[in-house]
Amino acid sequence: VFDLATAAVEGALTAGARYADARAMQSRYESMTAKNGDVEELVQRESVGVGVRALIGSSWGFAAVPDPSPLAARQAGRRAAAIARASATVPGPAVDLADVSIGQGSWSSECLEDPLSVPLSEKADLLAGLTGTISAAGIPLAEASYQIWDTRKWLVSSEGHRIDQHIRECGAGMSATAIGERETQRRSYPAARGQYGTRGWEQVRELNLPAHATRIAEEAIALLSAPECPAGETDLILGSEQMALQIHESVGHAVELDRILGWEAAFAGTSWLDLSKLGLLQFGSELMTITADATLPGALGSFGFDDEGTPARSMDIVRDGVWLGVLSGRDSAAVAGVPCGGNMRSDGYARLPMVRMTNIGLLPGPHSLDEMIAATDDGVYMETNRSWSIDDRRLNFQFGCEIGWEIKDGKRGRMLRNPTYTGISPRFWGSLDMLGGRSEWTFWGTPNCGKGQPGQIGHTGHPAVPARFRGVRIGVRG
Amino acid sequence: VTAAEPVGLAAGTDDTRLTAIADQVLGLAAAAAPGAEADVHVIVRDDGLTRFALSFVHQNVAEEDLRVRLRVAVDGRWATADTNRVDPAALARLVDSTVDAARHRPVDPSFPGMAPPEPAATTGNWDAATAATSPDQRAAVVRDFVAAAGGLQAAGYLATSSERAAYANTAGQRLHGSCTSATVDGIARTANSDGVARRSSVRLADISGTEAGAVAATAARNATAPSELEPGDYEVVLEPSCVTDMLKFLGIYGFNGQSVAEGRSFVALGAAQFDPTIELWDDATDALSTSLPYDGDGTPRRRVDLVVKGVTSAVVHDRRTAAAAGTTSTGHAVLGSGAWGPFPTDIRLAPGAGGTAAELAGRMGRGLWVSDFWYTRILDPRTTVVTGLTRNGVWLVEDGKVVRPVRNLRFTQSFVDALGPEAVRGVGSVIRSHADRWGGGTFAVPSLHLARWHFTGGAGG
Secondary structure, three states, rough: HHHHHHHHHHHHHOOOOOOEEEEEEEEEEEEEEEEEEEEEEEEEEEEEEEEEEEEEEOEEEHHHHHHHHOOHHHHHHHHHHHHHHHHHOOOOOOOOOOOOOOOEEEOOOOOOOOOHHOOOOHHHHHHHHHHHHHHOOOEEEEEEEEEEEEEEEEEEEEOEEEEEEEEEEEEEEEEEEEEOOEEEEEEEEOOOOOOOOOOOOOOHHHOOHHHHHHHHHHHHHHHHOOOOOOOOEEHHHHHHHHHHHHHHHHHOOOOEEEHOOOOOOOOOOOOOHHHOOOOOOOOOOOOEEEEEEOOOOOOOOOOOEEEOOOOOEEEEEOOEEEEOEOOOOHHHHHHHHOOOOOOOEOOOOOOEHHHHHHHEEEEEOOOOHHHHOOOEEEEEEEEEEEEEEOOOOOOOOOOOOEEEEEEOOOOOEEEEEEOOOEEEEEHHHHEEEEEEEEHOOOEEEEEEEEEOOOOOEEEEEEEOEEEEEEEEEEEEOO | OOOOOOOOOOHEEEEHHHHHHHHHHHHHHHOOOOOEEEEEEEEEEEEEEEEEOOOOEEEEEEEEEEEEEEEEOOOOOOEEEEOOOOOHHHHHHHHHHHHHHHHHOOOOOOOOOOOOOOOOOOOOOOHHHHOOHHHHHHHHHHHHHHHHHOOEEEEEEEEEEEEEEEEEEEEEEEEEEEEEEEEEEEEEEOOOOOEEEEEEEHHHHHHHHHHHHHHHHHHHHHOOOEOOOEEEEEEEEEEEEEEEHHHHHHHHOOOOOHHHOOOOOOOOOOOOOOOOOEEEEOOOOOOOOOOEEEOOOOOOOOOOEEEOEEEEEEOEEHHHHHHHHHOOOOOOOOOOOOHHHHOOOOEEEEOOOOOOOOHHHOOOOOEEEEEEEEEEEEEEEEOOOOEEEEEEEEEEOOOOOEEEEOOOOOEEEEHHHHHOOEEEEEEOOOEEEEEOOOOOOEEEEOEEEEEEEEEEEOOOO
16 A cells, blocks of 8 residues: 555656655445444444645645545645645745654554454443433433544655555443433433543443443433522532533643644634743643643553654644644644644545644643542532533634532532533633543543544543632533 | 546446446345345545645545445335445355344334336536546646735645435336536635635636635635624524525435424425525535435436425425325435435525625614524424524614624524515525535525624634
């Protein structure tokens, strides 16, 4: 398969590119959903193709073809060059590529049990059984699903990259939706969209989904008659799954260099962060240390090399509350004059690599969830994401969670429905005063991060722990 | 290969080849599982997208794809699989793996069977020139947009797409269709404001980068130096981008036969849930449509009147939800929509007599004129309470006059309540088409003047 990628690169170089790279990819995807005791859908998908990127002067072109012959791959390279020439008719500033070590090698994610080899009947029995259990507990809408990705890719560049990788990812989740007179209430496990990692089926077995089916059903029903989350300012404790999305939306996207440079201005947006403040800006409290670490075993944002061939690495994004790092690729890093982060990834052979999160996560702190609750006189604990919205500069956010509990005098009290909170990112992170410890550190995976045009779905990881924030506005509603 | 040379699978593939692939796969399925039901979609696409930021082209991509999707049902056990490999060995593997998967699944008691033979109303809207668009032609539209921005920073994209498809099933249904689309979607930026323009059509020739760039630049200049506004309830004039966003939520969560069956929808058929000025329908067969003329089940698409004079009159169905509801499919199975169920992809909102957004604002007391929504997310599907933010220009209007631009605001608002009886004060008469990123269709809507919108906070730091 390296030969196809090589042919595409040669096609681009022959047509005048000063740099070219090509990814040949074979992807298999399988998902199953079940509802109310029956398997509802099974999807199996296979994609094979080559995507080639050409740089002419300071302008890029990209072309992708499915299942090509060597000749078609070479033509795709020439087409990418032709597109780069068209780009040059609306030219921008000079583009260079940051220096990186030229990777040559192989990498595979750890996989103890090949998820595609687990019998379909076993997987169907698991999902049907889970939703049957939830339904039997009185829930009108019980849903469960798993997803599996098996991706092999071969990267060749005109600078000498020659890398192959085999990445297997999977995960699963389930939910119970109770339907009331005027609204619905939902509880999920282990997370709103399931839990995913660069692991085999052992990931799903370890979730022990059956042990939680009845509990989430009971909680969803209880939420229908629970009191509404009060409105006001209070101390807020967030569970680690909600923290993962908080990190993703308000830190991960904000530190993407393409956003900071204005390359995503029309769609995904920009960032409130100003590069001139890198290394100086107080992003949050001193408890806040966030890394971008693509080397974490099993986390969903892990790989051996990014899709430009830069080796995986760990880097500080925020250390002791101070903003230190951005996510970048070779071109954006060169423009900004920062070291290349190795954060370029593409959603399949037909998509251009772009700046994406790897595993953007909090390092654990000195406390525990129990200690946070015990130390809170008046507050609310919220768990499991239900909705998320954040402005185009990644500054103002509003999140809803599935469930909340009142905290009074150091004890967890009444269940609360429709808990929401809102804030401004640096103020919110500045109010962080308690952080869960290593035993509560979970590598959450987000398999649905949208970005780019044409749209790309990214798989990102978010190590997180429970955390407490002071004086947060809660209970926002229509 | 040169930039000007038309290259593309869709432009260069005829319906005969696609139908032959579909028949080949059906034949293999019949051999592998005699008596089984099966259907096949064969879809070939060319997509080109030229993206710009900081007034230059920074990303520029082209993609070809040919995809075969097979569904096999063996004694009520069914499975689907798809591939983009069409050599004989790959198609044989596709059939074997799909049949094997179906046999290992439990019986689906609600499986509705394959679509019966029925001709489609159209073969889709196809423009050969759009299908043959070169990278240079796309760049030329971008260049016009940037030039019309008149020195402001410009960002956005110009996309063209062409799609040919064939469908066949064991019940004897045979269909083919083709469609093209072109979209320009861009902003112009001052130091502290943005303005947006979005235009979509079947034909690239209908798209003017100069017109769109000028509209975006004018809006951006008019929005310069915005100031804070106290959140609260305000009248609003919502431009078509906002209205499109609202109707997407109502479509996916409300006018969806599956959501209704599950009790998650706000829909009450026959009830006056909307203002009498609201006339809403879905039609993927009209001249504006950029969709294929049949759905994921192989059912021809047809127009569905969703709201007539404010009364909720229908929801859309695929074969599964139609069977459960005791009705017939409306042709709204969305290929690959998974658990979402059927939803409208080509919503139209009837124009009123209100003129442009500016003219609607001219009749507003004290309220906000909003260009665009951003990051809207559902809080509760039953009530369609949604939170999101304004973007790309917001202005305070008093006594019909624009007083000042204001900074972006967050809102939390029930979309169905916002369009409820007595809630609509004016319906614009200028229709804009917008591409729908979720369902792949096109929405065509005017601006609206609404009595109340609940803004919950400022978006600034």
